[in-house]
Amino acid sequence: APVIRLEDYTPPPYLVDRVDLDVRLEPDDARVASRLHARPNPDGGRGEFFLDGEDIELVSLELDGVPLPRSDYRLDDDGLTITSPPDRAFVLDISTRIDPSANTQLMGLYRSNGVYCTQCEAEGFRRITFFPDRPDVLAVYTVRIEARKSDAPILLSNGNLVETGDIPGSDRHFAVWHDPFPKPSYLFALVAGDLGHVADTFTTASGREVALAIYVERGKEDRCDYALQALKRSMRWDEEAFGREYDLDVFNIVAVSDFNMGAMENKGLNVFNDKYVLASPETATDTDYANIEAIIAHEYFHNWTGNRITCRDWFQLCLKEGLTVFRDQEFSSDVRSRPVERIGDVRTLKAHQFVEDAGPLAHPVRPETYREINNFYTATVYEKGAELIRMLKTLLGDGGFRAGMDLYFDRHDGTAATIEDFLACFAEATGRDLTHFKLWYRQAGTPEVTATGRYDAAAKRYELTLEQSCRPTPGQPTKEPLQIPIVFALIGPGGEEIEAPRTASPNVNGNLIELASPRETIVFEDLPGKPVPSLLRGFSAPVKLNANLSGDDLLFVAREDRDAFNRWQAVQTLATGILVDAQAKFATGDRPDLDPRFVDSLRRTAQDGDLDPAFRAQVLTLPSESDIARELGRDVDPDAIHDAGEWLRGLLGTRLGGELRDIYSRLGTNEPYSPDAESAGRRALRNTAMTLLAATGDGDGIALVERHYRNADNMTDRMAGLAALTRRPGAAADDALADFFERYRTDPLVLDKWFTIQATVPTPEALPRIVDLTKNPAFSLANPNRVRALVGAFAAGNATQFNRPDGAGYRFVADIVLAVDRANPQLAARLLSAFRSWRSLEPARRAAAEAELRRIAARDGLSRDTTDIVQRSLE
Ligand code: B3K
Numbered sequence: 001a002p003v004i005r006l007e008d009y010t011p012p013p014y015l016v017d018r019v020d021l022d023v024r025l026e027p028d029d030a031r032v033a034s035r036l037h038a039r040p041n042p043d044g045g046r047g048e049f050f051l052d053g054e055d056i057e058l059v060s061l062e063l064d065g066v067p068l069p070r071s072d073y074r075l076d077d078d079g080l081t082i083t084s085p086p087d088r089a090f091v092l093d094i095s096t097r098i099d100p101s102a103n104t105q106l107m108g109l110y111r112s113n114g115v116y117c118t119q120c121e122a123e124g125f126r127r128i129t130f131f132p133d134r135p136d137v138l139a140v141y142t143v144r145i146e147a148r149k150s151d152a153p154i155l156l157s158n159g160n161l162v163e164t165g166d167i168p169g170s171d172r173h174f175a176v177w178h179d180p181f182p183k184p185s186y187l188f189a190l191v192a193g194d195l196g197h198v199a200d201t202f203t204t205a206s207g208r209e210v211a212l213a214i215y216v217e218r219g220k221e222d223r224c225d226y227a228l229q230a231l232k233r234s235m236r237w238d239e240e241a242f243g244r245e246y247d248l249d250v251f252n253i254v255a256v257s258d259f260n261m262g263a264m265e266n267k268g269l270n271v272f273n274d275k276y277v278l279a280s281p282e283t284a285t286d287t288d289y290a291n292i293e294a295i296i297a298h299e300y301f302h303n304w305t306g307n308r309i310t311c312r313d314w315f316q317l318c319l320k321e322g323l324t325v326f327r328d329q330e331f332s333s334d335v336r337s338r339p340v341e342r343i344g345d346v347r348t349l350k351a352h353q354f355v356e357d358a359g360p361l362a363h364p365v366r367p368e369t370y371r372e373i374n375n376f377y378t379a380t381v382y383e384k385g386a387e388l389i390r391m392l393k394t395l396l397g398d399g400g401f402r403a404g405m406d407l408y409f410d411r412h413d414g415t416a417a418t419i420e421d422f423l424a425c426f427a428e429a430t431g432r433d434l435t436h437f438k439l440w441y442r443q444a445g446t447p448e449v450t451a452t453g454r455y456d457a458a459a460k461r462y463e464l465t466l467e468q469s470c471r472p473t474p475g476q477p478t479k480e481p482l483q484i485p486i487v488f489a490l491i492g493p494g495g496e497e498i499e500a501p502r503t504a505s506p507n508v509n510g511n512l513i514e515l516a517s518p519r520e521t522i523v524f525e526d527l528p529g530k531p532v533p534s535l536l537r538g539f540s541a542p543v544k545l546n547a548n549l550s551g552d553d554l555l556f557v558a559r560e561d562r563d564a565f566n567r568w569q570a571v572q573t574l575a576t577g578i579l580v581d582a583q584a585k586f587a588t589g590d591r592p593d594l595d596p597r598f599v600d601s602l603r604r605t606a607q608d609g610d611l612d613p614a615f616r617a618q619v620l621t622l623p624s625e626s627d628i629a630r631e632l633g634r635d636v637d638p639d640a641i642h643d644a645g646e647w648l649r650g651l652l653g654t655r656l657g658g659e660l661r662d663i664y665s666r667l668g669t670n671e672p673y674s675p676d677a678e679s680a681g682r683r684a685l686r687n688t689a690m691t692l693l694a695a696t697g698d699g700d701g702i703a704l705v706e707r708h709y710r711n712a713d714n715m716t717d718r719m720a721g722l723a724a725l726t727r728r729p730g731a732a733a734d735d736a737l738a739d740f741f742e743r744y745r746t747d748p749l750v751l752d753k754w755f756t757i758q759a760t761v762p763t764p765e766a767l768p769r770i771v772d773l774t775k776n777p778a779f780s781l782a783n784p785n786r787v788r789a790l791v792g793a794f795a796a797g798n799a800t801q802f803n804r805p806d807g808a809g810y811r812f813v814a815d816i817v818l819a820v821d822r823a824n825p826q827l828a829a830r831l832l833s834a835f836r837s838w839r840s841l842e843p844a845r846r847a848a849a850e851a852e853l854r855r856i857a858a859r860d861g862l863s864r865d866t867t868d869i870v871q872r873s874l875e
């Protein structure tokens with residue numbers, strides 16, 4: 001596949017102002033008649049008019065009502081070229097034929113469980129009709145859908161419903177939808193099928209009433225309420241936090257069971273993976289509820305950041321994604337707990353984005369080349385993209401940030417914009433020069449910041465030296481220094497914060513250090529005593545910080561810091577040090593030992609009733625195996641890391657046994673389940689305590705977990721029990737798994753959890769069991785949720801068994817990638833990216849993983865998606 005380059009961007013030569021679609025649906029024969037009102041672009045070059053098209057059959061083609069002679073167009077695998085279009089406005093009538101049932105890629109128009117549904121982002125519209133399928137061509141769509149009433153009583157598209165009716169003398173009916181807002185083709189959507197729904201209304205700040213509905217498979221209507229309430233909370237929040245109102249008469253959401261990702265923000269008609277809509281206490285965990293709330297919000301927020309203002313080209317993807325992730329994170333912080341939300345977001349960032357940045361798939365937040373755009377819906381574009389917005393807000397202050405956002409909405413509404421356009425709004429609104437800041441969008445890799453403090457008691461002076469560096473990433477051998485906002489405080493010996501410490505440094509402004517050079521020393525004067533620095537509060541920049549604090553200082557920060565995030569971070573840093581040492585000992589057969597002061601620190605947090613239980617649960621949750629692997633960076637031995645984690649959890653379970661049991665019994669409740677954040681926090685703390693008690697492996701612990709599983713009256717507790725029980729294979733684990741299967745065998749989303757639990761068992765029994773599960777009648781390679789639940793969870797969540805020293809884990813995942821690739825390349829490419837850290841493994845595993853990557857690369861007929869990932873992984 002050719003390389004697409006940002007620098008080659010040229011405006012479209014022809015624009016399309018209006019699209020009238022007439023879609024007639026049959027399961028394996030859909031006819032699409034498209035009328036395009038086109039004209040030469042006054043800002044574009046002249047010449048041929050190219051319309052993308054893929055896997056569709058051209059039935060007829062007319063220009064201004066006259067069939068176009070064969071000599072006036074070319075048809076090839078990528079699309080249709082009108083060789084000499086008129087030099088004035090013209091009308092193209094194109095009709096195409098497609099087979100929705102044969103569409104296994106889940107891009108374009110497909111059928112999922114009997115429901116017609118579309119997915120057009122990034123380049124799916126071209127699988128429906130010929131069109132300049134690029135985000136800078138914005139048109140007003142009118143869509144007529146016609147289908148058999150028995151097949152599809154519900155007919156939905158973007159915008160407002162303008163007409164419905166029956167086709168006389170037939171069993172067919174139709175609906176006409178009109179979306180007055182110009183939009184790119186990737187936001188087009190159509191859904192048709194026999195669906196149930198729940199409805200509600202929302203009155204906007206200016207008093208307009210909006211009809212809301214969520215459509216689902218019949219029989220699942222009673223699981224939509226949480227999503228519907230979350231939608232209303234999101235709509236209100238965007239009015240309050242950003243002054244953004246909804247703009248159509250209707251807002252529809254459809255939940256489908258076969259979907260390549262989480263959800264899609266089509267204008268007025270969001271389509272969701274049903275995993276992120278359906279919830280009941282018996283079927284969804286607290287994490288599921290939180291994800292539903294966040295994703296409902298995310299897709300809704302795209303209405304302004306993505307839809308009203310869209311992207312000029314796909315290189316600008318972070319313009320809508322990073323910004324919208326930032327907005328959904330802020331929403332969750334406001335409706336839940338801000339520090340706990342931040343800790344969770346940072347855990348996600350480090351587990352996915354830092355890992356991506358450290359391997360062969362690293363790329364800038366705004367990439368400058370791609371071969372397959374679907375492979376750039378990454379943690380870097382989304383999560384690091386959101387961090388850049390957060391830094392911008394930190395640098396400009398709340399007022400400056402809001403002024404910049406207001407100007408952006410005002411100036412670019414109805415257009416397809418760029419990162420340059422976006423940043424210019426903030427520069428103009430605040431008078432700040434953002435030239436240096438913009439480097440964050442171009443430069444890949446995780447910067448490392450090293451801090452060294454020196455206190456001169458006689459002079460009462462504290463010198464803080466900050467240095468930054470960044471390792472090479474693919475295509476970027478040398479790195480420039482970035483502008484890094486470091487929110488900080490100096491903490492005095494008694495735990496008090498030293499107010500506005502005096503410094504002559506121009507780079508310190510209140511509680512903010514702006515580090516912009518490779519090395520900087522800041523001198524603070526007149527200090528009352530030796531301070532301990534609290535740096536990077538709230539994780540104010542996506543960097544790896546080496547604060548060089550002693551164990552005593554970290555214990556002090558864990559106890560005294562007023563910034564909750566940094567208290568949590570200090571414990572994580574201590575635990576990381578302990579686990580890194582321990583894994584080295586396990587690798588050589590030694591026994592590690594544990595500093596009792598660390599245990600005391602955890603004990604204090606565990607028992608502190610003034611602290612939010614959700615926060616205490618976060619502090620008691622040790623760094624993950626992937627955190628330790630990332631910390632090591634090379635010659636990683638996943639077994640040693642795993643042993644270290646088991647050792648530490650078991651020891652904590654023993655040493656904190658009394659406190660943990662106390663938490664466990666005190667937080668037990670007879671109240672009916674409620675998914676709110678506070679109740680969820682209490683369950684999180686109680687389940688964390690249970691998990692640590694189970695890690696001791698002693699009889700009491702196991703008995704407690706068995707009771708916990710059996711007595712659970714909600715899915716959160718039941719899953720926590722099942723997860724703890726299945727970490728040790730044996731009769732208790734098998735009984736619980738059999739019980740779980742019997743309870744939930746008819747519920748696909750819960751059955752996914754059953755597959756995932758078995759995929760993540762960290763013992764050698766796991767892989768043969770998983771291979772067996774692929775033959776289970778309930779398993780299917782055609783359902784992305786099921787594939788991700790089993791194979792995705794294994795590759796991403798079972799470090800010891802995916803990285804088995806004999807290479808069998810790699811071989812299994814590679815086989816699945818190859819089996820899925822032909823039918824669904826996007827899904828295959830996603831699974832394959834689990835190999836992205838292969839170079840950091842110890843030599844034997846590294847060789848085994850490489851062999852599988854090479855086997856995939858050698859396969860004929862590999863999709864563009866998978867080819868791109870495998871080639872970059874091996875480069
Ligand atoms: N914009 C979609 C993602 C589309 C992915 C295409 N491969 C969902 C979202 O980010 O909101």
Ligand code: ZN
Binds near residue numbers: 298302320
């Ligand atoms: Zn998004």
